[in-house]
Amino acid sequence: MEYSKKVDEKWQKEWKEKNAYKFDINGKGEKLYCLEMFSYPSGAKLHLGHWFNYGPSDSFARFKKMQGYNVFHPMGFDAFGLPAENYAIKTGIHPEDSTKKNISAMRKQLEEMGASYDWDYMVETCMPDYYKWTQWIFLKLYKAGLAYKKEAPVNWCDSCKTVLANEQVINGTCERCGSEIKRKKLAQWFFKITDYAEELLQDLSKLDWPESTKKVQTNWIGKSEGSEIVFETTNGEKITVFTTRADTLNGVTYVVLAPESELVKKVTTEEHKKEVEDYIDKASKLSEIERLAVDKEKTGVFTGGYAINPVNGDKVPIWIADYVLEDYGTGYVMAVPAHDERDYEFASKYKLPIKEVVKSADGEETKLPFIEKGILVNSGKYDGLSSEDARRKITEDLEKEEKGRLTTNYRLKDWLVSRQRYWGAPIPIIYCDKCGIVPVPEEDLPVLLPYDVEFKPDGESPLKKSKEFMNCTCPKCGGKATREADTLDTFVCSSWYYLRYPDAKNDKEAFNKDIVNKIDPVDVYVGGKEHAAMHLIYARFMTKALRDLGYLDFDEPFKRLVHQGMILGPDGNKMSKSKGNTVSPEEYIDEYGSDVFRMYLMFGFDYKQGGPWNEKGIEAMAKFFTRVEKLVEDSKVVCKESSETNNIGDKEKELLRTKNQTIKLMTENIEDFRFNTAIARNMELSNAINDYMKEKEINKEILEKTVETLIILLAPLAPHFAEEEWQKLGKEEFVYNQKWPQVSEKELSGGKKDIPVQLNGKLKFCVSVDAESSTEEMLEIIKNDERVIKLHENNNVVKDIYVPGRIYNIVVKK
């Protein structure tokens, strides 16, 4: 049958009946855990992005299976989250209903793609049998001191009476009603990811990940070595600042506090109170990105308070300013306008003194602000020291008076996991008037998310409105108690799902330790680079925390990481419904079949790069399929009708060389997720076979074997199509169960090779040599080539450069 959607259906049915993709944990071959980031069931249909992520990486998994690995390739759904809840608010359809519907539709489509998942291992994070264990992990972290509660700001819309996600805040206003948002503090749960900052940083070197992603994580962790220094205020408070430049301490002319910090109230004088409060109110309306923008004019106000510089006793004013952030460093900054750009700008604007304490080491005139390191001046006994020495010496001296210490600071913040939302895993905590915070006993898990809840925004967490959910008895004292009303960030669910897959149906534990140690860590993880920082760092943290708690024996969840690119709309912009530039895969699949579509995605784009959608080439891919069908037919006819030879002449040798070259390159390319070039090589082989079939005499055996190889090489890339053609070749086994071919070095060798000859680096002509001849032999042939001799005669030759087997360059003087 000619390739179409019908062929897809035929083989999907066959695969299902014969259980072709069943994973056997004790199966033959080295285990290989091949995982794609699971998807959020955002709609009833797979979009182009899903196809681009899952199609090619399924081909990779199939390739590995054919190479003899015992491939574990599961799929699931990251099902909790904001969009389902928003959709529910808009339409009244319950998140659980819409999510379940979407999951079953998406699963059906993934099956239609022909992906080789073993669905017996599916996980759905919104199901109690999964989130029970998410809650269990929360309890384990809590008991280990890795989950704690503290105040933190949220985006608050006063008119909708609800907390907003950052993405719901548009230019400082609420996306729903347009009113201005404010930052408001709430008591919320955190995971202590900062405890692992150093290990998360160090272990990056162990990982086979893209360097750019490692860099993102390095910057996200943001390690800096510096000092903590204590300034006492004139009214007896202590201000501990963090600085990497303790050497400039003598140049401090004021101190700045983050507007939100607790200390502000304590240092502000009656006279400045009004001004300070107004400023704090204003700052609460800005996002962090807006506040940090260097091009934004610095603002701030004087609190009326003063602090004493511990190194020289200077009395310096205390200001508040929004360029200081509460959650970086200590939230307090010593300002050295002479040696910091932001401080300089601020001091200039507010006419604060500027005191120079570092000069350039090479004695050159310095222009302020001078932010480089140098030699100290105006610093009393520290004059003449280098910045580096002074930094240490000053801190050590202060340490004796308990006013300073060397310390390491990380930009990484603890992970805020509380969400004031309905559609998430309830946090398994109970509040008792007598006993305080009480964790839900493990045997009482899961804390079920109630179905019947009013989740429309009206100022309260949705769960708070369910009396049935909220009211409970204290597990400790048996008295009346209430539940935590917040749910967990969906990143918590996705930070451990790769551990659940291998033991997805376990109802006694989150996962069996032996099984998880056998199947995890993930060998190849495929997903978008938008996850470079958050998901990928949270998952690493979770693995390390669970290791320390004794539940698993490895340090890192994902050994190798590959990012697929993004398919943009035809206009070059990110696809979005609002821009009206979305492209739906469905019509293409109905028209051409899933393999043509998958092959086109692989051939038409660089997998790691992506690019704007363009449907032009899809027709061409369909034609390639037709050519291969014709090739298979023709080869049968040719074998019957042409005169036969047993000779292995030049033509045969050439065909065999192309075949082996194709095997070699396709193996390398697929291994490296370079599907576009892998398919190009496959096309070359099919062209070579067609050429060979035009010969008068045909070596039947070589032709047949080469056609078989062509189809086997195609099998991971176009699985249904390859099965169909394989069957046409009279085979009964699945082509998917064939061994991936090996390169024959013998058949690969031989032939001619063109060595380019250059004149001053510019190509003149090529000299043809035997590929197998030695360096000396080649050199001999090149040197004696007429054209080379002529070049020597006609030019003032300085020297010849020969890179064996690569290039021959004649350098001449003009």
Place this chain on the structure above:
RNA sequence: GCAGAUGUGGCGGAAUUGGUAGACGCACAGGACUUAAAAUCCUGCGGUGGUUAAACACCGUGCCGGUUCGAUUCCGGCCAUCUGCACCA
């Protein structure tokens, strides 16, 4: 703003460690087949100049400069575009 990428023909994209720039394909043009068209097959295809045709010459990987016998690749400086920035997943 900070951070991370990317930039190659008309288009998608190739090019090992610094070694023939443009593989493979699309589009286009010419030809074969056909009453004709489609499909298919064959040939050509970076630009400019040159020639009856070739040969050949020069230019060419965002822009400017550097290192090198030789740079799409390495270095410095610009420009443009895309992505992420901690409550989207």
